[in-house]
Amino acid sequence: MTRLLIVTLICLPAMAVCAQEPAAKPAAEKPAAAKPATVPFELLKSQHMAVQVKVNGKGPFRLIFDTGAPVTLISNKVAKAGKVFPEKFRASPFAFFGSQGQFKIKELEMGELKVANVDAMVMDHPTVGALASALGPIDGIVGFNVFAKHRTTIDYQAKAMTFVPVDFQPVDMMSKMMKIMLASRADKEKSRILSPAGLLGLRVDKKADDDGDGVTVAEVFAGSAAAAGGLKAGDRLLTLDGRWTDSVADCYFAASRLRPGASVRAEIVRDGKKMDVRIVVKQGV
Amino acid sequence: MAYRFTAWLCAIFVFPAAVVADEPKADAKPAPVPYRLTDTQHVLVRVKINGKGPYNFIVDTGCPVLIVATAVAKKAGLTPEKNWATLDTLELEGGLVQKKVKARIETPFQLEGMNGMGLAGVELHGLLGYSVLAKYKMEFDFTRDRLKWKPLAFDPPPPVPIGIKGGTGGMELMGGLVKMLTFLSGLKPGPPPVPRGFLGFEMEENDQAVTVGSVLDKGPAAAAGLKKGDRIQEIDGVKIDSIADVHRKAARLLPGQVWRVQIQRGDEQRELKITAGNGL
Numbered sequence: 159m160t161r162l163l164i165v166t167l168i169c170l171p172a173m174a175v176c177a178q179e180p181a182a183k184p185a186a187e188k189p190a191a192a193k194p195a196t197v198p199f200e201l202l203k204s205q206h207m208a209v210q211v212k213v214n215g216k217g218p219f220r221l222i223f224d225t226g227a228p229v230t231l232i233s234n235k236v237a238k239a240g241k242v243f244p245e246k247f248r249a250s251p252f253a254f255f256g257s258q259g260q261f262k263i264k265e266l267e268m269g270e271l272k273v274a275n276v277d278a279m280v281m282d283h284p285t286v287g288a289l290a291s292a293l294g295p296i297d298g299i300v301g302f303n304v305f306a307k308h309r310t311t312i313d314y315q316a317k318a319m320t321f322v323p324v325d326f327q328p329v330d331m332m333s334k335m336m337k338i339m340l341a342s343r344a345d346k347e348k349s350r351i352l353s354p355a356g357l358l359g360l361r362v363d364k365k366a367d368d369d370g371d372g373v374t375v376a377e378v379f380a381g382s383a384a385a386a387g388g389l390k391a392g393d394r395l396l397t398l399d400g401r402w403t404d405s406v407a408d409c410y411f412a413a414s415r416l417r418p419g420a421s422v423r424a425e426i427v428r429d430g431k432k433m434d435v436r437i438v439v440k441q442g443v
Numbered sequence: 444m445a446y447r448f449t450a451w452l453c454a455i456f457v458f459p460a461a462v463v464a465d466e467p468k469a470d471a472k473p474a475p476v477p478y479r480l481t482d483t484q485h486v487l488v489r490v491k492i493n494g495k496g497p498y499n500f501i502v503d504t505g506c507p508v509l510i511v512a513t514a515v516a517k518k519a520g521l522t523p524e525k526n527w528a529t530l531d532t533l534e535l536e537g538g539l540v541q542k543k544v545k546a547r548i549e550t551p552f553q554l555e556g557m558n559g560m561g562l563a564g565v566e567l568h569g570l571l572g573y574s575v576l577a578k579y580k581m582e583f584d585f586t587r588d589r590l591k592w593k594p595l596a597f598d599p600p601p602p603v604p605i606g607i608k609g610g611t612g613g614m615e616l617m618g619g620l621v622k623m624l625t626f627l628s629g630l631k632p633g634p635p636p637v638p639r640g641f642l643g644f645e646m647e648e649n650d651q652a653v654t655v656g657s658v659l660d661k662g663p664a665a666a667a668g669l670k671k672g673d674r675i676q677e678i679d680g681v682k683i684d685s686i687a688d689v690h691r692k693a694a695r696l697l698p699g700q701v702w703r704v705q706i707q708r709g710d711e712q713r714e715l716k717i718t719a720g721n722g723l
Contacts, residue, residue: 204507205507205508205572205573205574205577205599206504206505206507206573207504222505223504224503224504224505225486225502225503225504225505225583226485226501226502226503226504226505226506226570227505228483228484228485229484299505302484302485302486303484305583306484306583306585309582309583309584309586310582310583310584311580311581311582311583312504312576312580312581312583313580313581313595314573314576314577314595314597314599315577315580315595315597316580324584324585324586325586326584326585326586328484328585329484331483331484334482334484335483335562338482338562347633347634348633348634349633349634349635349636349637350564350633350636350637351636351637351638351639351694351695351696351697352636352637352638352639353639353690353693353694354639354723355690357643357644357645357659357723358723359643359659359662359722360722360723361641361721361722361723362723371494377722379643379659379660379661379662379722380659380660380661381657381659381660382659400475400477400536400537400538400589401477401536401537402489402491402497402536404496404497406638407635407636407637407638408497409723410636410638410639410723411636413723415477415588440645440656440657441645441646441647441656441686442642442643442644442645442646442656442657443641443642443643443644443646443689443690443693
């Protein structure tokens with residue numbers, strides 16, 4: 159069964175499997191349009207967040223809201239009640255943890271929030287089952303693919319979440335994972351290259367036995383953005399635009415998220431004193 | 444393949460069942476929290492423990508407490524008692540700090556599995572669960588490059604023991620399976636990321652023409668003879684129409700590699716060879 163699922167997945171055209179990290183450029187702010195949908199939650203004794211969820215109008219069922227779950231998961235019971243399986247599909251009673259594969263929920267509803275076309279794994283997850291045995295019925299997990307499409311707030315004090323749709327399309331986990339698993343050895347052994355998004359004009363360094371905070375500025379190029387901002391060789395760079403720069407790689411990662419034209423803060427230590435400098439990022443390489 | 448897949452499936456749900464927790468301290472300004480999404484679509488933030496780190500933690504409302512992987516706890520100098528330790532400080536990248544934070548010291552099999560197979564694309568060091576997260580009103584918006592977390596004057600109630608039979612429902616047995624499959628599958632974490640090569644010139648774009656702006660003195664581009672006003676036509680045989688084209692080429696450039704750059708200077712066509720250096 160699982161094998162069949164995998165074959166089906168491999169045969170699918172790759173659905174947006176490009177590297178997926180938050181864009182360096184902030185998306186254009188939309189006018190504060192939609193009123194946030196409020197979703198109350200119950201805090202279980204186990205400190206999990208439980209939400210009441212309707213699947214294709216059926217329910218409500220109690221599911222756990224889990225930012226640590228990349229996909230949404232429902233039990234076989236919910237899948238059957240909500241008619242999530244296609245007409246001719248026959249759920250296998252012998253599947254590992256009742257795992258039937260991934261299906262689409264036409265409409266998932268929780269509180270004031272309605273989300274259309276939600277991918278969900280159908281599986282009787284043993285950990286969910288174990289929790290349910292102690293805490294009463296729990297029929298799945300609401301995961302990343304639901305909340306990532308929204309600006310989501312979670313407030314444990316108010317025991318409520320809010321959701322406003324944003325233009326973010328989560329990648330399809332299944333195809334992404336298959337791609338990782340099927341990648342060639344050569345691909346896997348290639349290092350990712352951390353590419354600065356703009357030009358600062360400095361060189362940083364950190365010796366292998368140096369485990370202090372930050373990296374050392376080894377050189378500042380004359381006439382560069384870094385020089386104009388007052389950075390000097392010998393400074394210890396602690397953060398760049400609010401991101402820690404505790405290794406050379408971290409420093410390049412922080413630079414990969416910059417935007418040319420932006421004025422960013424860098425925290426440094428010079429002669430034992432902590433101070434800030436501002437650098438206006440240049441367009442360049 | 445089928446088993447490999449199942450192992451993956453079990454590993455991605457970072458969902459330890461139950462454990463126990465601590466106290467707050469709060470002021471009220473929302474703080475930016477830099478984050479990244481792992482290849483497994485987990486929300487990752489970086490933390491320092493007692494000033495050590497940074498370490499990669501997953502934001503996990505499906506976890507009741509703060510979990511620090513055993514190896515990381517050791518590196519950070521924690522001395523756990525019965526798998527619990529109190530951190531003097533837990534600092535989140537972006538500036539939020541919590542003091543005297545209780546942490547569970549263990550390595551959940553999901554982390555072990557994901558790290559073993561390199562699924563997340565980055566090494567994972569622990570989980571930020573309820574006891575840490577409940578002290579903030581958290582905002583997630585993945586169209587922006589930071590999360591916004593506002594400290595709450597809220598003392599999260601400690602978890603109540605709930606007596607689950609069989610722990611995680613037998614999932615901990617998956618640990619061994621995941622480890623074995625990791626070994627058999629040949630999936631391993633990739634090599635660490637490397638910095639890009641450095642050229643040292645600014646550029647401007649007008650009507651599908653990319654012109655060189657300032658060239659940094661003593662930089663690789665200057666050494667190769669690139670000058671302000673040169674128009675970049677091709678790099679390594681690839682036509683350049685936009686700044687984005689240059690960035691796309693540069694994103695694969697390693698220090699020490701050579702770029703053949705076709706330029707137009709006045710009426711003259713030239714080819715320059717620029718050897719990428721170190722810098723940003």
